[in-house]
Amino acid sequence: MSAMIEVRGLTKTYDNGVTALKGIDFTVEKGEKVVLLGHNGSGKSTLFRCVSQFEKPTQGHVYVNGADLPTLSKKAVRGYRKQMGIVFQHFNLVYNVSVLQNVLFGAMGRTTTFIHVLAPFAANALREEAMDCLEQVGLASLASRRADALSGGQKQRVAIARMLMQHPSIILADEPIASLDPKAGKEIMGLLTKIASKKGMTMICILHQLEAALEFGDRIIALKNGKKVLDASAQKMDQRQLSWLYDVEEKEEEVS
DSSP states (O other): HHHHHHEEEEEEEESSSSSSEEEEEEEEETTTTTEEOOTTTSSSSHHHHHHHHSOOEEEEEEEEEEEEEGOOOOHHHHHHHHEEEEEEOOOOOOOOOHHHHHHHHGGGGGGSSSSGTTTTTTTTHHHHHHHHHHHHOOOOOGGTTTTGGGGHHHHHHHHHHHHHTOSSSEEEEETTTTOOOHHHHHHHHHHHHHHHHTTEEEEEEOOOOHHHHHHOOOOOEEEETTEEEEEEEGGGOOOOHHHGGGOOOOOOOOOO
């Protein structure tokens, strides 16, 4: 394996003086599936935003395929961000259009104009690819249905299909099952990890559900008060060993 993501000395201090990350270091190998754990305010969401470069760190480095993203121009960062397929907790779909159209939106970074991803004008090859992505998530039969008519689990499957249209090498999933019932959540995590394994994609996923973290992650990285306090194989851990992460006895001011 070779490193896909390297984080070195990552520190983030906000304008109000709160330090959300305190010298975080870790490496994620190509094809590895890493779960970020920690209570609200531990710093995991800030870490996620720094890795995806939606926020700039105060100090430190985020290397993706060897490129130090915080040092790059905005245009160059946008190019690297195309490698990152982001799956959000709240789906971020366009609800008044079809499932197929939502998936086609995932190809916007690969087309010259917005009109090329609109279903009536999209090339046949692009439409066929979108249908294949829907097939991979089990929703090809619902391609013409409006997105607002779907269940929560189905909406997240559409979001995953849209992500696949980007051709990413990295999946960044921000609490992808927090809005779902346990059964649907387990199905979504199973789908994400199956796709990542099949395509050799690297995945970083924020979760709160310890059972899901242990079942679907290769590795657990945990934060507390902005510091990395655990980095271990998921196969060597159990829920009892992780439960202390959610004890909030510290009084330090924190940012999520």
